[in-house]
Amino acid sequence: MSAARPRLLYVTDLAYQARGRRYCDEDIHLAARLRERFDLALCHPRDAVALMDGFDAVVVRNSGPVLGYRSEYEAFRARALATGALVYNPLTGKADMAGKQYLLDLSAAGFPVIPTVGRAEDLHLLPAADAYVVKPRLGADSLGMRIVPAGQVAPLATGDVLIQPCVDxxxxxxxxxxxxxxxxxxxxxxxxxxxxxxxxxxxxxxxxxxxxxxxxxxxxxxxxxxxxxxxxxxxxxxxxxxDLNPYLSLEALPEEAAEAFVTAFTASLSRFVQGALSPA
Structure with a gap:
């Protein structure tokens, strides 16, 4: 599909509730600004697969934790990869959009991350602590996260969670x-x-x-x-x-800094879409 103005499907959950923050306000503001450059429609993440073929690109923004619609998200990824659909952020990310395995990999590789293991037999690799954080591998926004005493952590290290020491x-x-x-x-x-x-x-x-x-x-x-x-x-x-749908907290910025971000975001998205739509 081609048009004088590229057509964007902007994926967001305007009803998502976050503690102390209104994610919907950020997307209402960003969508209004993007309409200066693109033809744009908003949709819920559960509707993305049904609608995405009618647009030049899909922009995933404040769509909420994938845990709430796991099957729909997997279907969206599969559809996008099969059709070569343009998705921003691109689906090649190795961090949160692919789950939490990267924290285990980066920890094992010696990167400066909070030490992380996933199995009981690896608990000895963590620094000694009075308490440990237990997180689901597919968690987000602290969903399912628990803090447990050291003596209770081993039975929880079943391979489907991440274990980290509580860091002061x-x-x-x-x-x-x-x-x-x-x-x-x-x-x-x-x-x-x-x-x-x-x-x-x-x-x-x-x-x-x-x-x-x-x-x-x-x-x-x-x-x-x-x-x-x-x-x-x-x-x-x-x-x-x-790297999937980071909330930007633009409301915490001075107006000039927030405007600079919106300008950079719009320019990046324009390059991304126009570069793919331009004839070779």
């Missing part, structure tokens, strides 16, 4: 990228109120840390959020690399 971190910080370009950073000064974010002045060392994971993922085009925590030794450890 100072704060969490997120670095936001469009394509390979850093855009802004936000942090939560109070670990007990992770949803209350403030602008963060990233240092050169911080950006070197974050870029290491963006380079590893090699996504090419798209939005990525590198979530980290400031460990007791002062260094950063990866918590999550979100």
């Amino acid at each position: 971190f100072a704060y969490e910080v997120s670095f936001y990228f469009v394509d390979d370009d850093f855009q802004y950073a936000l942090y939560a000064p109070d670990p007990e109120r992770r949803w209350e974010l403030e602008p963060y002045a990233a240092t050169a060392a911080d950006l070197e840390f974050a870029r290491r994971f963006v380079d590893w993922n090699d996504l090419g085009s798209g939005i990525q959020r590198v979530d980290a925590c400031r460990a007791p030794d002062g260094g950063l450890l990866l918590v999550e690399l979100e």
